[in-house]
Amino acid sequence: MALKTNPLRKRQLGTSLSEINVTPFVDVMLVLLVIFMVTAPMMQSGIGVNLPQAETESAPAEEGLTLTITKDKYIHMENSVINQFLLEQKLKEYFYGKEKRIVFIRGDESIPFGFLMRILDITKKAGVVTVGLVTQPIEPEEKKRK
Numbered sequence: 001m002a003l004k005t006n007p008l009r010k011r012q013l014g015t016s017l018s019e020i021n022v023t024p025f026v027d028v029m030l031v032l033l034v035i036f037m038v039t040a041p042m043m044q045s046g047i048g049v050n051l052p053q054a055e056t057e058s059a060p061a062e063e064g065l066t067l068t069i070t071k072d073k074y075i076h077m078e079n080s081v082i083n084q085f086l087l088e089q090k091l092k093e094y095f096y097g098k099e100k101r102i103v104f105i106r107g108d109e110s111i112p113f114g115f116l117m118r119i120l121d122i123t124k125k126a127g128v129v130t131v132g133l134v135t136q137p138i139e140p141e142e143k144k145r146k
Contacts, residue, residue: 052107067106068106069106104132
């Protein structure tokens with residue numbers, strides 16, 4: 001008793017397995033692309049700080065380190081919160097072996113001046129050569145009032 005197979009049936013199975021439909025794959029990739037395009041600007045917003053206003057705009061250069069100080073006196077360095085007592089050590093570790101030691105401080109306008117001066121003193125003790133304060137420009141309407 002031999003098992004009989006139909007030769008037509010083999011061809012149908014072979015042809016359907018060899019074809020790959022890429023349309024669903026392309027659809028999924030386009031949906032992922034749209035999701036990343038929408039969420040990418042939200043990821044770069046950073047830490048919310050009300051910067052003090054000045055007539056001249058000062059923005060940090062790309063080669064320096066930016067420290068952000070919030071109104072609650074939290075110090076942010078490279079997406080991590082640093083204690084002010086460990087700041088000197090962290091700055092020394094960050095600038096170890098680097099020629100240019102530049103720090104930009106984005107401080108909230110409501111932090112006490114004494115706290116800001118303490119942070120400036122710590123950065124100078126850590127061997128930082130240049131310290132810049134980041135501000136935002138005064139709105140045109142406010143310039144007219146003055």
